[in-house]
Amino acid sequence: MRITDNMLTNNFIYNFNGSLSKISKLQDQLSSGLAVNKPSDDPVKSVRSLKFRADLTENDMFSQNASDAVSWMQTSDGAMTNAENVMQSIKTLIIRVTAPNPDIAYEAAAAQLDGYINELMNLGNTQLGGRYLFAGQNTQSQPFTRDPATGVVTYNGTYDGQGGNPYAGTVTMKVSPGAPDPIRDKVNVDGQSFFGTIDAAGQPQLFANLNQIKADMLAGDVDTLSADLGIWETDNDNLLKAQTGLGARQSVYTTMKERLTSDYVTIKSDLSQNEDLDAAKASIDFQSAQNVYNAALAIGAKILPQSLADYLK
DSSP states (O other), rough: OOOOOHHHHHHHHHHHHHHHHHHHHHHHHHHBBSSSSSSGOOHHHHHHHHHHHHHHHHHHHHHHHHHHHHHHHHHHHHHHHHHHHHHHHHHHHHHHSSSSSEEEEEEEEHHHHHHHHHHHHHHHHHHEETTTTTTTTEEEOOOOOOOOOTTTTTEEETTGGGOOTTTTTTOOOOOOSSSOOOOTTOOOOOOOHHHHOOOOOOHHHHHHHHHHHHHHHHHTHHHHHHHHHHHHHHHHHHHHHHHHHHHHHHHHHHHHHHHHHHHHHHHHHEEEEEEEEOOHHHHHHHHHHHHHHHHHHHHHHSSOOOHHHHHHO
């Protein structure tokens, strides 16, 4: 086959451009610190990087949910602990007025109990980030109000089972893939779980019982007040049960938060191994490519067709 000047020129230009392209790719890698800057660099690694980045995005979302959930439950637990302390104060007050020689007047005891009722109601209105923790799904509205004339406390939030909806009062925060699960992902305690069954008038059982105990104090009915201690025990047990359930869920979310933190480190490591450039090797390759490029320039000057000026020398 006859080798023409054009063939020599075209082959040189093709190989020269290939050498220049390699230098350009290595420059991009060294400047970015990444082995893969576009899909054409390595399609397999590019797909893996997309998957790792998607996993990181999902992990970030779940981690934020876990942090929010733990904060929500810690604040709720604190409010419920304070409510339990108030309940113990109420028990002490009932015992004082039912003692053989009470050291407090019935009217004064009733006034003190009224203050405890207000304190419990305020704990039921605890907020975090502008959201009411015990309002069920109606987190933007104050859940508990009290009529100043009658003393009746009304719950204005939602609660599980309301209107036939088993999860009407459930607030969920997902920390794992899949569809939301109202049992697994529940982070809140609604007003009914906190203060007892909501009656037809919207009054939680605990507040109805406390208002009745207040009336018994004002009436000086010692026998009834002694029986009221049994009612107090039932209400207090319900509160402790709700707090125990919250504590168990908080433990799960705390564990999930720690696991998500560990997963983040693993995914970042996998992404780094997939994308990061071996700088030492790339630097050597770049120097080698530059040497090839310079050699190509020198050889090209000799093999490319000479001009008429070259012959006239």
